[in-house]
Amino acid sequence: MTEAPLFSLTGKKILITGASSGIGSSVAKLASEQGAVCIINGRDKERLDRTLKSLTGEGHIAVVSDLKEGNGADLIRKAVAQAGRMNGFVHCAGIEKTLPFRSTQISDLREIMAINLEIFWEITQEITKSKNHEKEKLSVVGISSVAAQYGAAGKTAYAASKGALISLIKSLAAEYASKQIRFNAVCPGYVDTPMLSNIKKLYGSEKEFTEAIVSKHPLGLGKPDDVAGAVVYLLSDASRWVTGSVLTIDGGYGV
């Protein structure tokens, strides 16, 4: 038997949150094309089923659940019971609110932190238990944002949550390196997703939106697939010497 290609995910069991749409859905599709068995999570059954149907190969599992406190650990238990020990976790679930800082309540911050950070925390705490992953074969990827690196007006709570995610990932990378468990973050620029459509509504015209957002990306706005490739790399053995890194995929936003 020949060894699987370096970028292959053949036989790897990957949990992907936020898989109903956007980056999560693209990650699931590309991971399945690379041979992964995907355990996809989302709130909306119909949209999650649509992602499930789009996956290549067999054995994929859709788990419909709201990511509220306590559900993260439950999600891992269900995934392991149905698919066996995990090899990867990609946290794509995320929310944002565009509001001036003066109007952003502490309750807004907590709502955003609950999904963008706390559920990642909870799922990670469960998946890193030795009974829940294959020994020395676990890679965890968090979807952060350029907002975490450069800041973003009107997105203080979102940027803070994504910055905290990076700091958490770096610390986990240090803490779990001895167990060969890898943690990395991906920082996308603005990607054409349902989340971006919400942001777009805040601008008066297409021209205003282009000036404020699109023009900051020399390579133009990204597509979810542009980010999915980076995630698959971080899940694969090709990145076996990569941990605690922040991979920026932003069409040149930072240039």
Place this chain on the structure above:
Amino acid sequence: MTIEEKLDLIAETLDAERSNIKPETQLCTLEEWDSMGVISTIAMLDRKFKKVLSAEQIEKLTTVQDILDRMEE
């Protein structure tokens, strides 16, 4: 808490196989008894049993039974 429940809790704290956790087990033979394992055990004794161990007491933990002895409710 029964002794079995306490042994379950120690296994969970160390993220060790339950079958490897017996009262007579020498902690130094467990790969999970590393610095993180020691810290997790100290936190567990503090949170669940309100026992704060001194550095000297921590050094004296050599078997699982030594941890059990500290798990008095």
